[in-house]
Amino acid sequence: MSSGTQVFDWTVPKEWNIRDAYVANSRGERVIDFHESNLHVLNYSIPVNQKMSLNELSSHVYTLPDHPDWIPYRTSYYNEAWGFCMQHRKFLALEEDEYEVVIDSTLEDGFLSYGEVFLPGRESEEILLTTHICHPSMCNDNLSGIAVLTALAKALSTMDCHYSYRLLFMPGTIGAITWLATNPEAVTRVRHGMVLAGLGDRGSVSYKKSRRGNAEIDRAVAQVLSSHEHQIRDFSPYGYDERQFCSPGFNLPVGRFSRSEYAQYSEYHTSADDISFVSADSLGDSFARLIEVLQVLETNWRYRNTNPYCEPQLGKRGLYNQKGSDEVQQHLRLALLWVLNLSDGDNSLLDIAERTQMPYLTILNAAETLRGAGILEIES
């Protein structure tokens, strides 16, 4: 989408590119160097090539006095500015001098680019999964979202799915607004969705509900997370791109799946959000829970008991005594009875799992067993 394109109340901005940036002292030594960390430059900085005193430079320098060895991440998207971000300890060590200040960047008409993966399913209704890609030099926010969504794309591409899947890798805010403004037809096909962000830190899984609050996606996630340490938050019009998907004109059933809440950890938006801040276990756990959520959405149908007048005789169908200990057998039998009783064409499997407080997988297995025995059929 070209710079200058109007997207709802917003305009696609100019494209920013940077080749080099540094501050050098009078001996020609680089005291700040973009090639050491790309966080050193205020993102979206206009080009600069000037000599100046330390005092003049200081008004363009951002540091974190409470974390003197970390580099903060700062942006200036919507007003033209330039600046450097650096370790507070190194800033304090700068001497009075005449500094050469160079930001070799361009801010010109160009394009807003985003990545889109579309995986057609048996139905045209879509599950929308998105992540932001605007500052991938930090690990949890936001490289972890990119990594997990990429892994999901790979996994989903080998599966035979009911829903079609649309995976979007976009710059935060303006990317989501641009996609929503330019894909009105795809928007109407979104049946469920999640914004993925912050999936690698060591905190427990968390989910922020859609604006609707009780959409099927909200219930599916709650069901999956119920057997794990987790947090569920109500919707608020702040956060990541769920703000756009859940704006009142769209009100899409899109929640946000994360681990620790963004901005609630001090490493957030600093150089300390690096590879050591995320763990492979957390990334894997996020991926596994997301696959479980998708499995619920992919199987949550309504069934009808084809033998609804009194209980069907389980014994003669070999369903009364199943494998396992007495306790396991009793549990499975109870699941069969619940699924038979509640499958009147109105209750979905998720409804049954919620009402019985039994794990969704137990209910799903019971439904499949009963369907195999010919006493249950899919209603919708």
Ligand code: ZN
């Ligand atoms: Zn961020």
